[in-house]
Amino acid sequence: MPLFSSTQTKLPPFPCSTLYPLSRSLSSVPTLKLRRLTNLPQPLRVRAIDAAQPYDYETHIKTHFHQSNSLKIAIFGFGNFGQFLAKAFVNQGHSVLAYSRSDYSNTAQKLGVSFYTDPHDLCEQHPEVVVLCTSILSTESVIKSIPFQRLRRNTLFVDVLSVKEFPRDLLLKHLPTEFDILCSHPMFGPQSGKHTWVGLPFVYDKVRIGDSGFRINRCKKFLDIFAREGCRMVEMSCEEHDRHAAGSQFVTHTMGRVLEKYGLVSSPINTKGYETLLDLVDNTAGDSFDLYYGLFMYNKNAIKQLERLDMAFEDLKKELFGHLHEACRKELFGHAKARTEISDDKEPARPRKLLSLGAQNGVLVNTITETEKSD
Ligand code: NAP
Numbered sequence: 001m002p003l004f005s006s007t008q009t010k011l012p013p014f015p016c017s018t019l020y021p022l023s024r025s026l027s028s029v030p031t032l033k034l035r036r037l038t039n040l041p042q043p044l045r046v047r048a049i050d051a052a053q054p055y056d057y058e059t060h061i062k063t064h065f066h067q068s069n070s071l072k073i074a075i076f077g078f079g080n081f082g083q084f085l086a087k088a089f090v091n092q093g094h095s096v097l098a099y100s101r102s103d104y105s106n107t108a109q110k111l112g113v114s115f116y117t118d119p120h121d122l123c124e125q126h127p128e129v130v131v132l133c134t135s136i137l138s139t140e141s142v143i144k145s146i147p148f149q150r151l152r153r154n155t156l157f158v159d160v161l162s163v164k165e166f167p168r169d170l171l172l173k174h175l176p177t178e179f180d181i182l183c184s185h186p187m188f189g190p191q192s193g194k195h196t197w198v199g200l201p202f203v204y205d206k207v208r209i210g211d212s213g214f215r216i217n218r219c220k221k222f223l224d225i226f227a228r229e230g231c232r233m234v235e236m237s238c239e240e241h242d243r244h245a246a247g248s249q250f251v252t253h254t255m256g257r258v259l260e261k262y263g264l265v266s267s268p269i270n271t272k273g274y275e276t277l278l279d280l281v282d283n284t285a286g287d288s289f290d291l292y293y294g295l296f297m298y299n300k301n302a303i304k305q306l307e308r309l310d311m312a313f314e315d316l317k318k319e320l321f322g323h324l325h326e327a328c329r330k331e332l333f334g335h336a337k338a339r340t341e342i343s344d345d346k347e348p349a350r351p352r353k354l355l356s357l358g359a360q361n362g363v364l365v366n367t368i369t370e371t372e373k374s375d
Pocket of ligand 1: 077078079100101102134135138141161185187188190288291
């Protein structure tokens with residue numbers, strides 16, 4: 001349908017110099033009436049709304065750009081985190097398919113995701129990217145159950161597990177050699193990334209990406225999803241990730257769980273520090289115990305950190321009770337007696353801290369320096 005009437009498209013150029021003084025002098029007369037009275041050409045009138053036309057190059061280019069940037073992504077494991085990721089994928093215009101042990105058809109429909117109750121049917125859709133989003137504990141059995149033969153020969157596999165060496169080794173062991181492997185860890189979740197992903201770390205390791213332009217570009221397109229959301233993109237080996245994560249993420253989750261068991265409650269006089277603790281409990285309580293247990297079981301560095309935490313807590317208690325003991329003795333025996341007794345002690349109560357590898361060697365050190373000791 002033409003956008004303008006044919007008579008109007010042939011109008012001569014508008015005589016601005018003559019119209020301007022005339023319209024000014026007759027400013028009280030409505031413009032259309034004035035044009036009719038003065039036999040001036042009618043203004044253009046829109047006869048149809050702007051619809052995409054076959055010759056609409058702008059739309060063509062937009063569609064082409066969208067298609068060339070969108071990926072067909074299959075998510076295995078459509079639980080808490082799988083759904084969280086799917087929302088962002090769909091919002092960025094990717095086509096998302098999902099499979100999970102439980103039936104999430106209704107949730108998937110609401111999110112604009114095609115849900116499959118049979119992994120064979122999903123794989124026959126030939127997704128370009130398969131995202132492994134199951135619990136750490138079930139990873140091996142899930143990988144073994146995927147019908148690889150139904151996928152394209154060069155599919156990109158991405159895992160988003162919170163530990164990295166473990167899935168990397170499993171993927172290298174079980175995946176056909178033609179498949180690409182990207183190990184990643186979005187270091188945030190449905191709680192901490194609820195409002196925005198801006199500035200949140202996304203760690204990745206390109207474990208095996210073929211060198212053809214197509215494969216490199218596909219991997220880049222996937223990483224771009226997180227970059228576009230504003231994530232801080234950190235390329236790091238799986239080993240390095242696990243070393244850092246045990247000291248930060250595992251300790252955070254442990255403290256959150258300890259405080260949850262302790263039973264923190266909000267009070268009318270919350271300090272800022274206390275609010276932070278309440279937030280920490282909120283952030284970690286939403287995650288499954290499987291996830292936490294996975295952080296412990298499948299990161300070889302976690303046990304050392306747990307031992308260090310335990311030693312630090314015990315040491316702090318000793319320090320407090322040491323002071324209490326001293327105060328009690330003073331009370332019971334008087335200052336002079338107490339001082340003699342204390343000077344007999346091999347190790348006076350002094351602030352101490354753990355060596356960075358303290359848990360490994362079971363070493364605790366006094367914070368006093370060598371000079372102080374010699375004094
Ligand atoms: P999760 O408890 O670690 O995993 C739940 C998912 O695993 C669900 O999709 C569940 O499927 C599936 N699953 C559990 N046991 C299974 C089994 N035996 N066989 C098959 N599937 C099984 O909780 P999550 O928070 O959703 O985490 C998913 C993955 O994302 C984990 O590897 C986690 O480390 C990683 N991750 C999580 C976060 C986070 O903040 N939550 C952040 C970064 C990375 P059904 O629901 O169908 O039973």
